[in-house]
Amino acid sequence: MKYLHEYRNPELVSQYLREIEKVVTQDWSIMEFCGGQTHSLVKNGILNILPSNIQMLHGPGCPVCVTPLGVIDQAIQLAEEHGVILCSFGDMLRVPGSRKSLLKARAEGADIRFLYSPIEAVRIARENPGREVVFFAVGFETTAPANALSILHARHHGLTNYSLLPSHVLVPPAMKAVLEDDSRIHAFLGAGNVCSVMGLGEYADIVRDYHIPIVITGFEPVDLLQGILMAIVQLEKGIHQLENQYSRVVPDEGNPKARQIIEQVFELASQEWRGIGVLPDSGLQIKASLSEFDAARKFGLAPKQVPENQECIAGQILKGRKKPMDCPHFGKKCTPSTPLGAPMVSSEGACAAYYHFAQE
Numbered sequence: 151m152k153y154l155h156e157y158r159n160p161e162l163v164s165q166y167l168r169e170i171e172k173v174v175t176q177d178w179s180i181m182e183f184c185g186g187q188t189h190s191l192v193k194n195g196i197l198n199i200l201p202s203n204i205q206m207l208h209g210p211g212c213p214v215c216v217t218p219l220g221v222i223d224q225a226i227q228l229a230e231e232h233g234v235i236l237c238s239f240g241d242m243l244r245v246p247g248s249r250k251s252l253l254k255a256r257a258e259g260a261d262i263r264f265l266y267s268p269i270e271a272v273r274i275a276r277e278n279p280g281r282e283v284v285f286f287a288v289g290f291e292t293t294a295p296a297n298a299l300s301i302l303h304a305r306h307h308g309l310t311n312y313s314l315l316p317s318h319v320l321v322p323p324a325m326k327a328v329l330e331d332d333s334r335i336h337a338f339l340g341a342g343n344v345c346s347v348m349g350l351g352e353y354a355d356i357v358r359d360y361h362i363p364i365v366i367t368g369f370e371p372v373d374l375l376q377g378i379l380m381a382i383v384q385l386e387k388g389i390h391q392l393e394n395q396y397s398r399v400v401p402d403e404g405n406p407k408a409r410q411i412i413e414q415v416f417e418l419a420s421q422e423w424r425g426i427g428v429l430p431d432s433g434l435q436i437k438a439s440l441s442e443f444d445a446a447r448k449f450g451l452a453p454k455q456v457p458e459n460q461e462c463i464a465g466q467i468l469k470g471r472k473k474p475m476d477c478p479h480f481g482k483k484c485t486p487s488t489p490l491g492a493p494m495v496s497s498e499g500a501c502a503a504y505y506h507f508a509q510e
Contacts, residue, residue: 157370158194166375167199174382177203179334181470183321184341185212185498186369192503194371204378207334207470210324211341213289213317214241214496215468216423220454221317222247224446225286228315229260232449235278237271238286239293240264244486244495248456268300268314275304275312284445287316292343294318294434295408298415301436301443313445316436319421322352323432328469329360335470337381339374340366342396349404350392357392368396415440424492425458425465464491467500474504481505 156162182188188208191197197206210216226247229236236252243253243264256262265271268285275283287297297314304312321344329335340353345366353364363384367377377395384391394400412434421433436444445451458465461479466472474480474493484490486502493499 157368157372159372162372163375166372166379170204170375170379170382171201173379173386174201174203175386177205178336178382178385179205179207180337180339180378180381181207181209181328181335182339182367182374183209183211183325184339184343184369185215185496185500186343187211187339187341187367187374188500189498189503189507190369190371190374193507196371196374197508200378204382208467208473208500209328209338209470210423210426210468211290211321212468212493212496212498212500213293213319214245215464215492215499216319216426217242217245217288217317217492218422218424219246219248219456219458220422221315222252223249223454223456224451225284225315226250226252226255226260227451228284228445228449229255229262230258232282234261234282234284235274236260236262236284236286237265237268237274238262239266239288241496241498242286242288244489245492246459246489268297269303272300272303272307272309272312275309276307279311282311282313285312285314287314287318290319290321290341290344291348291412292346294412294416295347295405298411301415301440302411304443305440310442313443313448314436315445316416316434317421318416318434319423320432320434322356323429324423324426325353325356326360327426327429327432329356329362331469332471335362336385337363337365339377339381340364342366342368342373342400345394345396345400345404347405347408349409350394350400350402353392357390361390363390364392366392366394366396366400368399422455423468425468459490462491464493464501467493474501477501
């Protein structure tokens with residue numbers, strides 16, 4: 151990719167739109183899995199220019215949105231009751247737990263810091279040998295290498311005051327769960343950022359077993375429209391294949407070194423997805439051999455399953471069953487400053503995208 155504007159070129163956008171209009175003859179529902187793709191679709195007005203018989207469904211590909219309430223409560227507990235320096239990505243700032251958000255806990259005096267990288271948290275641990283430092287590690291496969299690397303760095307420096315509170319989720323198990331829950335999905339746009347790490351191999355079985363096209367797609371308007379076109383061509387031909395629209399970034403094998411780092415530190419585990427439930431082998435937990443870097447074990451945190459706010463329909467939105475505008479509280483009782491659920495405050499949340507870019 152030489153220049154970003156190449157993938158926002160209005161002429162290319164128009165060209166792909168015309169090709170889509172020529173090809174499509176039936177009603178099709180395509181789920182874009184990644185929240186970054188959702189934001190681009192809404193922000194760039196792509197949903198408004200697609201043919202009416204193409205419906206885009208928004209998937210659960212927002213890691214902040216699917217972080218369970220109980221884990222957020224554990225993070226707050228670490229900061230308030232155990233006095234740790236709690237660090238995390240800024241997206242977690244206003245996401246509500248069962249009682250409060252990290253932002254409110256910080257306002258009440260907890261030492262909570264928002265960083266761009268977990269390696270910064272390792273530096274904080276080195277600079278504060280008398281304090282426990284915990285990084286609240288949230289994300290899909292994209293952030294897992296850096297979070298794993300922070301543990302390896304801490305071990306290299308002999309740090310005993312650094313640990314992770316992980317809430318890592320994986321795309322393929324969630325794709326399968328969504329497909330088994332909703333037969334309306336005819337094709338997926340896969341998350342190009344995740345595949346840049348993991349490669350394409352994990353998706354071949356889904357294509358074969360569920361007879362569904364998956365097109366690994368980028369995030370700019372031209373990427374998304376080309377990805378939609380590739381999916382529609384398959385659907386209209388009655389075929390199902392794994393294709394890579396984002397080949398300029400995603401090699402078939404992904405990033406083997408990054409995957410190796412993940413495998414050194416993490417292992418598969420069942421994982422709760424906020425608004426969806428517990429999915430087998432859909433998360434990553436720290437290996438027992440590195441248990442001294444596992445904050446939950448280190449501080450004796452009991453697992454918590456906390457029920458969602460009954461007024462929030464985030465689970466239905468994350469499964470693609472409903473759109474943000476379908477919620478009676480959207481833009482009223484639920485806003486970015488007073489959220490009922492995580493999709494309204496995350497930078498990848500569907501509700502936030504509609505609130506900022508699609509209000510009528």
